[in-house]
Amino acid sequence: MPKLQNIYRVVSNEKLCPRFYRLCFDAPSIVRKVQPGQFVHIRARDGLEPFFRRPFSVCRAQKYVEIFYEVVGPGTGVLSLKKKGDPLDVLGPVGRPFDMPPPGIKQVVMIAGGIGVAPFLILSDVLKKKKKLELVLLYGGRTKGHVFNMKEFRSNGCAAHVATDDGSVGTRGRVDKLFAKINPDPKTTFIYTCGPNPMMAAAQKFARQHGIRGQAACEEVMACALGACLGCSIRTTKGFRTVCYDGPVFDLDEVIFDS
Numbered sequence: 001m002p003k004l005q006n007i008y009r010v011v012s013n014e015k016l017c018p019r020f021y022r023l024c025f026d027a028p029s030i031v032r033k034v035q036p037g038q039f040v041h042i043r044a045r046d047g048l049e050p051f052f053r054r055p056f057s058v059c060r061a062q063k064y065v066e067i068f069y070e071v072v073g074p075g076t077g078v079l080s081l082k083k084k085g086d087p088l089d090v091l092g093p094v095g096r097p098f099d100m101p102p103p104g105i106k107q108v109v110m111i112a113g114g115i116g117v118a119p120f121l122i123l124s125d126v127l128k129k130k131k132k133l134e135l136v137l138l139y140g141g142r143t144k145g146h147v148f149n150m151k152e153f154r155s156n157g158c159a160a161h162v163a164t165d166d167g168s169v170g171t172r173g174r175v176d177k178l179f180a181k182i183n184p185d186p187k188t189t190f191i192y193t194c195g196p197n198p199m200m201a202a203a204q205k206f207a208r209q210h211g212i213r214g215q216a217a218c219e220e221v222m223a224c225a226l227g228a229c230l231g232c233s234i235r236t237t238k239g240f241r242t243v244c245y246d247g248p249v250f251d252l253d254e255v256i257f258d259s
């Protein structure tokens with residue numbers, strides 16, 4: 001059986017804005033295997049602090065594996081100091097990936113908030129090869145300095161619409177202001193969402209109102225990422241499920257978003 005945990009080399013770790021970084025590492029075995037929606041579990045450094053690995057969605061997997069992350073605490077702080085050539089202890093890829101859109105779907109709508117945009121770049125890399133799909137990204141961030149550059153999405157053929165809380169780029173307000181941009185036909189539309197729970201709850205409400213099917217990539221604080229400790233359990237209509245093993249991708253209708 002191939003080894004799930006390995007030491008890889010950092011290729012680059014670019015600071016995009018004060019708290020957002022994009023890190024590439026050389027992991028051909030992950031590039032070959034990973035599917036959109038899966039994540040990698042990274043040990044920021046040896047030693048006791050931070051003790052647990054940290055999970056990050058794979059944002060792209062072409063020549064290298066890429067993650068897009070925000071510095072929020074000790075783990076991501078240590079990660080932001082990694083330099084080209086540094087070793088990186090990675091477990092993965094892990095987790096249930098996104099399903100491909102079901103037959104009959106013509107419009108794929110990706111609804112993302114903040115760092116939740118990460119898994120949609122690799123998803124659009126895969127979906128752009130399906131010629132008959134119209135790809136739409138509805139993306140919300142705090143301010144201009146907190147939104148991912150839409151260039152790569154647009155070059156994948158996505159219609160990308162942005163909203164910021166302060167209106168510094170795109171529409172002023174939350175991402176649900178952008179829902180009017182799409183044609184919500186339940187037979188031909190499929191939604192994928194990832195981001196803060198209140199945003200995914202809004203996406204779920206919109207999907208239910210229009211009878212649209214979809215999937216949500218959920219986040220929860222993790223320890224083992226192997227389904228053993230149950231620390232990352234969330235409530236679903238099917239009972240408690242672990243984000244790391246049963247997810248992170250769930251059917252949108254089954255997740256119970258605690259607000």
Ligand SMILES: Cc1cc2nc3c(=O)[nH]c(=O)nc-3n(C[C@H](O)[C@H](O)[C@H](O)COP(=O)(O)OP(=O)(O)OC[C@H]3O[C@@H](n4cnc5c(N)ncnc54)[C@H](O)[C@@H]3O)c2cc1C
Binds near residue numbers: 067
């Ligand atoms: C499947 C999955 C994919 C993820 N993908 C990305 C990604 O692509 N890019 C990215 O920047 N982050 C992602 N995250 C979140 C990322 O793992 C955390 O931000 C990171 O673990 C924080 O570690 P830290 O030591 O820097 O901060 P910590 O001190 O561990 O956390 C700082 C603060 O963030 C909160 N927090 C930590 N993890 C989470 C979480 N999962 N959900 C909600 N709140 C949390 C903590 O409660 C604390 O308040 C993902 C999480 C999961 C579960």
Ligand code: FES
Binds near residue numbers: 221222224227243
């Ligand atoms: S992190 Fe241990 S079960 Fe998910």
